Amino acid sequence: MYRLLIVDDDQELCSLLTSYLSQEGFEVTSVHDGGEAAARIRSADFDLIVLDVMLPTMNGFDVLRDIRRQKSVPVLMLTAKGEEIDRIVGLEMGADDYLAKPCNPRELVARIRSIIRRAEAMPPQLDAEESKDLTLLDLTIEVGKRIVSVNDEVIELTATEFQILLLLADNAGELVKRESISEECLGRKLAAFDRSIDMHISHLRKKLGAGTTGEERIKTIRGVGYQYVAI
Template sequence: MTNHPPRILLVDDDAELSALLREYLEREGFAVEAVFNGVDGVTRALEGGHDAVILDIMLPRLNGIEALRQIRAASLVPVLMLTAKGDQVDRVVGLELGADDYVAKPYYPRELVARLRAILRRRMPDPAAAAPAGPRHLARGPLEVQVAARRATWQGTALDLTPSEFNILAALLRAGDDVATKDALSLEGLGRPRQIYDRSVDVHVSNLRLKLEAASGAGLGIETVRGVGYRLAPVNKASANRVTGR
């Protein structure tokens, strides 16, 4: 990934839990900064220098949802949300606002670390690792994706995508006119197997669909294949009728 330990910002008002999690993360090779309210969390996240943010929903001064909204207004730093067990509403809202993934409390630290590492791999691919299979340049009409550079453009204008959205877009392009299943998109886009009742892929695809339609003037969309997955399909077929890879 990088020459320095991944730098993590932990935003949680539970000081005792934060100390335990910080100790665990540092043993796993992370450098951790902890703050204990939403206002400080937003300030530190936007000051830069962190590779990812772990953000609790229940925070004093500014709750996690509003903190995420403010972070996403100015930064694409990866965010892992900590949500209450069984609270689907907070999870979906967090993902809709651009969170990269979530872990429900109470959680196993090993699960949190696995999710965190998956997020970091999406953002900072290991240059020492083998190159991913498939073409490094993907295109569909005016939509182009440079896989290694992690750059997506529509008619030359960069698309503002989160790491998860970028990976899902690349997976859809690789699938061409075939359907990309939700299981496959979870593995390629989120770096983990899809869990039962997990709506993460659906929400990320919804966010990506809105961005593509806004950039293309509804010239390119994502088709839902009910019960299976998704397929990249132009709304205006004349505007994007080719899929290439080289």
């Protein structure tokens, strides 16, 4: 049974989501305060955190920042409908995905299952026999252990960032379309005006740093997709 933490100051919504998610087989804990959430996350392990932005004591961004200092647990941000800036900031800070409120509980369950699946499963483009280390100059990806290092220094990535990097690196030098990244790494079809992939790529670039030639490792093919440049 997967353990979820719902962080939202709307107690009625938490009650409804707890009831629905429990029926779907999840073990659910809910808190309604950002400070309490941060303390709970430090002291307990969860498989995924559903995190609202607007919270008392600590807002969702501060809680997410606190999480990413210590854990790589998947985080699904809940944002107000139409607040694109919240989605962008959340993704830049390391959220795995976002969902606008009010949300359909069935879509929430689908997003949760997709995030958990990609966080723990073998990457979709590789089977168990192919899960060998992948090395591209100073970049090493230990697929089975889900460890990424640059010049032997381990880089902490979220599950989504790992999946995207692995897909690009496994196709180094080739164009990987945005549609493929969305379907294979986010678990959903690419939606119009969805900037999730762009934010994850931006985060990867910052974490990985420049390549051996001083240029960006991930090249944008404008309007089409991305390419890992192994030079």
